[in-house]
Amino acid sequence: MSETKKFLYVNRKAPYGTIYALESLEVVLIGAAFEQDVALAFLDDGVYQLTKGQTTDEVGMKNFSPTYRALGDYDVNKIYVEQESLDARGLTLDDLQALTYEDEDDDWAEKDSIKVVSAAEMAEIMEQSDVVLSF
Amino acid sequence: MSQLHTVNKSPLDRNTLESAIKHATKGNSVLMIEDGVYGAMQGTQKSGMVSDAMNDISFYVLGPDLKARGINEGRVIDGVKIVDYSGFVALVAEHDATQSWL
Numbered sequence: 001m002s003e004t005k006k007f008l009y010v011n012r013k014a015p016y017g018t019i020y021a022l023e024s025l026e027v028v029l030i031g032a033a034f035e036q037d038v039a040l041a042f043l044d045d046g047v048y049q050l051t052k053g054q055t056t057d058e059v060g061m062k063n064f065s066p067t068y069r070a071l072g073d074y075d076v077n078k079i080y081v082e083q084e085s086l087d088a089r090g091l092t093l094d095d096l097q098a099l100t101y102e103d104e105d106d107d108w109a110e111k112d113s114i115k116v117v118s119a120a121e122m123a124e125i126m127e128q129s130d131v132v133l134s135f
Numbered sequence: 136m137s138q139l140h141t142v143n144k145s146p147l148d149r150n151t152l153e154s155a156i157k158h159a160t161k162g163n164s165v166l167m168i169e170d171g172v173y174g175a176m177q178g179t180q181k182s183g184m185v186s187d188a189m190n191d192i193s194f195y196v197l198g199p200d201l202k203a204r205g206i207n208e209g210r211v212i213d214g215v216k217i218v219d220y221s222g223f224v225a226l227v228a229e230h231d232a233t234q235s236w237l
Contacts, residue, residue: 014145016203017170045148053205088147090178
């Protein structure tokens with residue numbers, strides 16, 4: 001594989017009620033091994049995946065929200081979250097986990113991976129992607 | 136015949152909650168479980184659907200599913216009662232029939 005492709009993983013479903021959120025995250029981590037240009041999109045109910053404070057012991061399911069914090073270590077640092085989707089759900093950036101990465105080109109400075117974008121900007125990001133995987 | 140309607144999908148993803156409310160008669164109960172608990176949150180585009188129906192229908196939400204999703208009890212719409220699994224069982228036992236809306 002000599003050419004790097006732009007991969008976009010689109011997440012539109014809430015966590016735990018269905019398996020899509022967890023499956024998507026696992027595919028991202030597996031795909032990270034292939035060193036492509038990876039970005040994640042969270043829109044519609046997908047924005048719920050990134051919320052803080054998920055405590056799952058009473059529902060007998062594994063809390064996989066900490067795994068999102070590991071994405072930065074796998075060089076996945078372009079995480080787009082849609083503003084309109086947050087607004088429709090009464091959520092703000094403050095309700096989401098702080099996901100960060102260390103920028104090797106900037107003395108390993110810790111930076112935010114989450115970029116809140118408008119739906120129009122999200123459409124553009126989708127348009128620019130070579131491979132789009134939806135969950 | 137008082138029925139319990141359970142809803143397990145987010146109102147911003149499907150019209151399940153809307154349809155369940157539309158088909159619930161006066162005195163019925165609606166219990167939000169799994170992804171349906173997002174329907175119990177204040178401040179969403181769909182919150183009005185629940186508050187507007189409260190005169191005729193009793194609304195409940197499953198606490199463990201709220202916690203799993205990181206939804207603080209303080210963010211639940213006023214008037215929606217939070218129940219645990221035993222509360223879920225009690226609701227089923229108290230009603231004549233249970234209808235699961237998927």
